[in-house]
Amino acid sequence: MLYFLYEHFHIHLFHYLSFRAIFAFFTAFFLAILTYPTFIKWAKNKATQPIYELAPQTHKSKSSTPTMGGVVFMISSLIAVLLSAKLNNFVLITIFTAVFFMIIGIIDDWGKIKASSNHAGLTPKQKFILQWIGGFIVAFLLYKNGFDTKLYIPFYKHPLFDMGIFSIIFWAFVIVGMSNAVNLTDGLDGLATIPSIFALLTLAIFAYILGNAIYSHYLFYPFEKGVGELSIIAFGLIGSLLGFLWYNANPAEVFMGDSGSLSLGAIIGILSIFTKNEILLIFIGFVFIMETVSVILQVGSYKTRKKRIFKMAPIHHHFEKSGWMENKITIRFWIIALITNIIAILSIKIR
Numbered sequence: 001m002l003y004f005l006y007e008h009f010h011i012h013l014f015h016y017l018s019f020r021a022i023f024a025f026f027t028a029f030f031l032a033i034l035t036y037p038t039f040i041k042w043a044k045n046k047a048t049q050p051i052y053e054l055a056p057q058t059h060k061s062k063s064s065t066p067t068m069g070g071v072v073f074m075i076s077s078l079i080a081v082l083l084s085a086k087l088n089n090f091v092l093i094t095i096f097t098a099v100f101f102m103i104i105g106i107i108d109d110w111g112k113i114k115a116s117s118n119h120a121g122l123t124p125k126q127k128f129i130l131q132w133i134g135g136f137i138v139a140f141l142l143y144k145n146g147f148d149t150k151l152y153i154p155f156y157k158h159p160l161f162d163m164g165i166f167s168i169i170f171w172a173f174v175i176v177g178m179s180n181a182v183n184l185t186d187g188l189d190g191l192a193t194i195p196s197i198f199a200l201l202t203l204a205i206f207a208y209i210l211g212n213a214i215y216s217h218y219l220f221y222p223f224e225k226g227v228g229e230l231s232i233i234a235f236g237l238i239g240s241l242l243g244f245l246w247y248n249a250n251p252a253e254v255f256m257g258d259s260g261s262l263s264l265g266a267i268i269g270i271l272s273i274f275t276k277n278e279i280l281l282i283f284i285g286f287v288f289i290m291e292t293v294s295v296i297l298q299v300g301s302y303k304t305r306k307k308r309i310f311k312m313a314p315i316h317h318h319f320e321k322s323g324w325m326e327n328k329i330t331i332r333f334w335i336i337a338l339i340t341n342i343i344a345i346l347s348i349k350i351r
Helices: 002-009 017-046 057-064 070-084 089-115 124-144 164-185 193-210 213-218 227-248 257-274 286-305 315-321 326-346
Strands: none
Touching: 017 070, 017 227, 070 089, 070 227, 070 257, 089 124, 089 227, 089 257, 124 164, 124 257, 164 257, 164 286, 193 213, 193 227, 193 257, 193 286, 193 326, 227 257, 286 315, 286 326, 315 326
16 A cells, blocks of 8 residues: 555555554554554453373463464454555465465364364374365465576585476475474464564565665576565564564463464465575474474384484474473574574575
8 A cells, every 4th residue: 555655646655665664563563562452352352272192281270361362363364464555466476375275274274163172173194185275275376477597505506407397396395394384383371473583574675685686696596576575574574573572472362373373484485486495494494394394204213213312393392391491492592593584594695
């Protein structure tokens, strides 16, 4: 809307991407802050979190905590984006990704709530199939719209090779993989939120560079006209996530649920694709990948050797079982996420 005002009324302040990104940040933040009290009051009677029976004992007290808080921060950020961004293909495809994966999460969350069981909702197979459907739809849209199919790696100026039509499979994998990775990480109060904010901030910087002809040329990145608008989506999400963290900080008053974690991870995935950072996600989303790898190793070890590597997976539960306090685990994971995202940002110049 602000970009529309600039084009038709020549209000030059609204032309600047930086101003619209900051506007999206504050709009989303205040929308979330003001909406959550009403949502929490409603959800206490309608949508409380079923706790997994094998989770550490400290989690049992959280069974009365409202869930599905992701709906609020996603809608808050989407409103901010619609008010602030130029609705080009990059923005529209990202919005579609967010809504598609949020709907999957809502279906799963609501099924668990209605049955008062963590085993209800979508089965893992159903969820996985729906995620791959969404991933393939988005990847196909990118391919049909002529998005660059070259693969880039960190700290190297030139593309490795052109993936061609195989980019559809790769991009779908990135989206689904990150969606599940954030979902696995969302197990402690605030654990997934701050690493997501760091990741989004890093991706916003890359989006701004790739969308600027001068900066992208100077730093040897492929110029993509219009991709800079994605920094508005990133800043809008950062604002709404900070609003969510206001109520999710330990002890949490609300959880994001699958409706938040699945869509949040999918957005990080699609932004990494648009900014040619699919491989750099190893650093940008290090905490999420670490959590996912811990589950893969645990399951693989148990199925092949009948032995567990960790006391419990994902790995944050291993540290809980080892006697670490929840806040200590969360803050240490935040520190790791900050360090790895600094490394990712360093890759901009060290190439």
